[in-house]
Amino acid sequence: MAKREYSKFQQGVIRRYYENREQIDEGKLSELVTSLYLAESKAAKDKLWERTEALLERLEVVPSRIKHVMASRDASVLAELVADLQKGIGRKPSG
Secondary structure, eight states: OOOOOOOHHHHHHHHHHHHTHHHHHHHHHHHHHHHHHHOOSHHHHHHHHHHHHHHHHHTTBOHHHHHHHHHHTOHHHHHHHHHHHHHTOSBOOOO
16 A cells, blocks of 8 residues: 655644544543443443443553443443543553
């Protein structure tokens, strides 16, 4: 596959996206909490939980917290985790 050439503007947009990806993912996770509360069908909830698990892993949440949230499949438990993440609690230690 040929390497894609990006303009300076496009490079800046891409760079800013990745610089702010953590905040973007936290926002998506907050939206997923709402979607989970409102979802009615099992299939819809299952898809939302799959997306939730992927986001939690990408946000480098402590594995035991991910297991707890996924085992409970309770939107209120996920909401507590989101609140902790916004406070800076619950991620794997860096380094």
